[in-house]
Amino acid sequence: MPTKERIYNWYICMVAAMCMVLYGYDASVFNAAQNSDNWLKWFGLDSKADTYLIGLVNTAYTIGAIVAGWFFGGPIADRFGRRTGMGIGCFVTIIATFMQTFAPYHNIGCFIGGRVLIGLGQGIALTAGPVYINEMAPAEIRGTVMTFWQLNYSVGSFIAYWIAYATGIYKTRLGDWDWRMVVIFQMLVPIIVLVLLPFLPESPRWWVKRHNNIDNARAALRKIRHTEQEVEDELLAIREAIEFEKEAVGASYWALFKDPSIRKRLYLAFAINVGQQLTGQGTLNSYSSAIYKQVWKEKSTIDLINALNATCGILFTLNAAWTADRYGRRWLLMVGACGMALAMMLVPVVGQTTPTINGVKSNSVGIAIVFLLFVFTFFYKPSWGATVWIWTAEVFSVNVRAQAVGMCSQMQNVANTIFQQFFPAFLANTGLKCLFFFMAVNVCLAAFVFFFLPETKQVPIEEIDVLFGGANHVEKGGNLLGVPDAHHATTAPTAMNHDDIEKQEPEIQQAERAPDAKEIKI
Known part of the structure; x- marks a missing residue:
């Protein structure tokens, strides 16, 4: 029977996990918007002639997120608290949503500016959110709880794509509001998070690290641990770890590069976060509409497929909830990479070996391709979707945790910024054959995990340094x-x-x- 403390622990972690809805929604909202003829007309864009400009609109978000993750997210979360970091990120996202929704006619610069600003807000929120969850969740269920961080990415996509599907049905009646409606709903979840945040306890690790306030740390732990012994044991571990890090490692962010153990973790986390985007998921999430246009011409069909994919993404992510703490992070990452490689091999094989009639594939071929892309999502969501975030957020010591998570998570956007800028041209020139690239990447990622990544399941975060050659x-x-x-x-x-x-x-x-x-x- 779960205790009231455990239930409350889940509740506060789920509120923090809602920050990931921002990321999932935004990653999908541009995909939905660019599929709207009214959006293209409002900003004077041609989907074929302006591929590089459309790519810039998409990567503008990632530029803002990278700047926030590398330079602002960590310092804000460490100086003002994890809750404040999430709150600032949500507030900036709301402001940016207004800029995008009400951008003037043919003023693509204002829309791009909103994309940059929304990247800044989300970069701050996505740094503080996973740090908060990992610092509040008990070690034995930390992986399970963090699964819902990635699940909320799928929730964001789910909301965005179903709104896009609904507005697409009534696009004649809605006019320009068929894309504006999709964009403006982006402020819904940030508003909810801002309302709930003041009632959440701050991280006990932040109280000790920032203010050496043992009483407030103890009060926070008493809300989420059942017995006083659990509270005192964890509080002692926090104090011991922070004391050692202060004396032997250093309190500044330079420890990320000076300490060999932390440096090793940083580079490994960089690699798997870049790998997460090179699996093909980031590109598919932003350009699936363009890929599906090679199979179907009806916009409503494409919107429906995207919405169903997002819906299945929620269900698929839940597989990490019962596997992450049972079989481990390494197992999930390797199985996921192998499954994604198989799907990325079969999609272009089916596409290249079947006939095209009047520029499109038959319905049966189209259904087969969509099924294989759903198989890809089935393997991606619990593995390189959820587990990369779990591993990244749990491996760093508290003195550098917020900054490291911000930097590592934004390596996803570094990879996106570089790759997605030329992916539209890559797709236009090679068609579905471009997916062979992702097949090869996934094979390499499975090998990388097997040879280089240690298992971290159920290891207390204060003692995880030992796995990387560091002291306890x-x-x-x-x-x-x-x-x-x-x-x-x-x-x-x-x-x-x-x-x-x-x-x-x-x-x-x-x-x-x-x-x-x-x-x-x-």
Whole structure:
């Protein structure tokens, strides 16, 4: 039977995970918008003649996100708190949504400016969100909880594509609002997150690291851990790790490059985050409409396929919830890469070996291609979709965690910025044969994981450094603090839960007011 603390723990993590809806929605909204003739007409664009300009509109977002992730996301989350980082990111996203929705006629510059700004907002939110979840979730279910971070990417796509499908049906009646409606709904989830954030506890690790405020850290932990022993044990581990990092590693971000253990993690995380986009998912999510146009000509059919794909994406991501903490991160990444490679091989084979009639494929061939792309999504979502975020957010020590997660996650957008700028021309020149490139990449990614990535499932984040050749921060910090048992707080009441503490609260307060009351420290 789940405790009220565990249920509340899930709730606060799900609120933080809603920040990922911003990313999923935005990655899909441009795909939906560029499929609208009214959007092209409003900004004076030709889908065939202006492929590079359309590519620039898409990559403008990634430029803003990269700047935020590398230079703003980490410092904001570390200085002002994880909640503040998520809040700032959501607020900027709302402002940027207005800029895109009400961009003046033929003023593509305003729309691009909104895309850059929305990238800044999401880069900040997407740094603070996964850090918050990993710092609040207990080690034994950390992978399961983080699965819902990636699931919310699919939720964002789900909302965007179904709105696009609905507005496409009524495009004659809606006129220019067929694309504006898709864009303006992007502010819905950020508003919800902004309303809920003030009622969430701040990360106990941030309280200790930033302010050395043990009382507030303990109060936050009491809301999400069932017994006082759990609270004190985790608080002790946090203090020990932070003390060691402060003394031996350094509190500045230079530790990312000076410490060999952290540097190794940084480069590995860079590689898998770049790999996530080179699997083909990032390109498919932005240009699936262009790919489907080689099979079908009806816009409504393409919108429906995108919406169904996003719907299945939610269901497919849930597979990580029961596999990430059972079979591990490495298993998921390798199986996912092999499955995606197979799908990316079969799609162009089917496309190249079947006849084309009047410029399009038959319905049966089209259904086969869509089925294979759904198979690709089936393998991608729980593996290189969810697990890359899980692994990235859990492997760094608290002194560099926010900055490292911001930098690593934005390597996805570095890869996107480079690759998607020329992908429209790549697709136009080679057709479905361009998917062979993704097949080869996925084979290489499976080999990379097998040879280089260590398993991190159920390892406490304060002790994960050992997997990468670093010291055990808890044990070393325990020595610095002079703690007899680095893994257990001996002063905590072992059999007392929070209900017992609440019953004894009047006696505790009276004892604290007594003249001879003494402060008890771990």
